[in-house]
Amino acid sequence: MTLTNSLSDIGARAIPEFDGVHDVWPRGDRLRAVREAAAAYKVRFKAQGQIRAVKSVDIAAAPYPVHYAFHDAVSVPTLPLISMINRMIVVQYDDFDGRPRTLVFEPTMPEGSAEAPFYANLQALMAKVPGATKFAETLMLKYYNEPGDVLDQLGLRPEDIDFCTFDHLHVQDPRMILGSTEVIDGESEPRQPLFGDAKMLVHSRELATLQSLHPMQWAWYVDGGLGGVDPSKFATFDGDIELGPGIALLWTPGHTDGNHSLVLNTPDGVWVSSENGISLDNWQPELSKIPGVRKYHEHFGREICPNANTLEDSLDQYDSMIKEKTMADPCKADPRWLQILPSTELVPWKRFWPVVPTFCHGGISYGEIQAGLR
Incomplete structure (x- = not known):
């Protein structure tokens, strides 16, 4: 594949503070190195400036197994599935060449996610139980907006978008974002790009994973999701x-090899977003009111409780969540909690009590998103 590999092409640059930290051995020393590097980078990151604007909009709520969400920590009988909200975030910033840019983070297409084997198998299983599909749709599914509709709401056009990205490519179909010369099964014509000529920013390890799936990864990726996609779109x-000043993509491996986290500097300080957790309870289990999560923290002496559907490398994921916690600033509304916004967040619906978030940001909004910056 012919790919864009020069950071200068996108007005970006590498972060030297993290050079080599993921290679430190033994693992206890690596955790300390990650924490110290994040603390050092945070000082420089904040001094460089802030983004222009950011706005999040809910896309859809979908089911997710409780035992994955909190690494089997939940200690009371509950429904086997809860719901998580996919949230699209639009960020505007200036790159290091001074060009205004618009980035779309997590533009999930629900019909693409449904093709991932995990969700396809879940649907097939429910279809065998009378009334289960309708029950699940009523209880767990909710559709808010399509990514294209979000642009309309914010006054943007597809050609206003420079980049799109996902923290990782679980249950994502790049064809539905970047377009394809091939016809997707069940459709009548090739997909057109959702965001014009925008490129998808992707960690090289994440893209390589989608190109060659291991059986332990297969259920969570849309196999064939690269079919007919122009390689130059990556x-x-x-x-x-x-x-640019105030915006970074930090490599946070563990949940997947190529996982990365969005980090933003705003008027209220630093925010971090990823799916290493699905609620603040994952990053701050010592404050959690979800039964079992605080005990998980106390029993194992762990600072985090990971979102654990894959566990490609649980030690790496632990270190990555510490990296995120170190970068994030305290919340202005309640300083006990960090400004971490899960890219897919546990719903606060009472029907899933007691597995509801102890504290929920519910979104992010600063400044005014503007059209025509390109």
């Missing part, structure tokens, strides 16, 4: 990069 990177 802009790949390695390690940790900053896109």
Whole structure:
């Protein structure tokens, strides 16, 4: 594949503070190195400036197994499935060449996610139980907006978008975002790009995973999701990069090999977003009121309780969540909690009590999103 690999092409640059930290051995020393590097980078990151604007909009709520969500920590009988909200975030910033940019983070297409084997198998299983599909749709599914509709709401056009990205490519179909020369099964014509000529920023390890899936990864990826996609639509990177003052993509491996987290500097300080957790309870289990999560923290002496559907490398994921916690600033509304916004967040619906978030940001909004910056 012919890919964009020069950071200068996208007005970005590497982050030297994290050079080599993921290679430190033994693992206890690596955790300390990750924490210290994040603390050092945070000082420089905040001093560089803030983004222009950011706005999040809910896309859809979908079911997810409780035992994955909190690493089997939940200690009371409950429904086997809860719901999580996919949330699309639009960020505007200036890159390091001074060009105004618009980035779309997590533009999930629900019909694409449904094709991932995990969800396809779940649907097939429910179809065998009378009334189960309708029950699940009523209880757990909710559709708010399509990514294209979000642009309309914000006054943007597809050609206003420079980049799109996902923290990782679980249950994502790149064909539905970037377009394809091939016809997707069940459709009548090839997909057109959702965001014009925008490129998808993707960690090189994440893209390679989708190109060659291991059986332990297969259920969570849309196999064939690269079919007919123009390779030049991807802009790949390695390690940790900053896109401009106030915005960075930090490599946070573990949940997947190429997982990365969105980090933003705003008027209220630093925010972090990823799916290493699905609620703040995952990052701050010592404050959790979800039965079993605080005990998980106390029993194992762990600072985090991971979102654990894959566990490609649980030690890496632990270190990555510490990296995120170190970068995030305290919440202005309640300083006990960090400004971490899960890219897919546990719903606060009472029907799933007691598995509801102890504290929920519910979104992010600063400044005014503007059209025509390109």
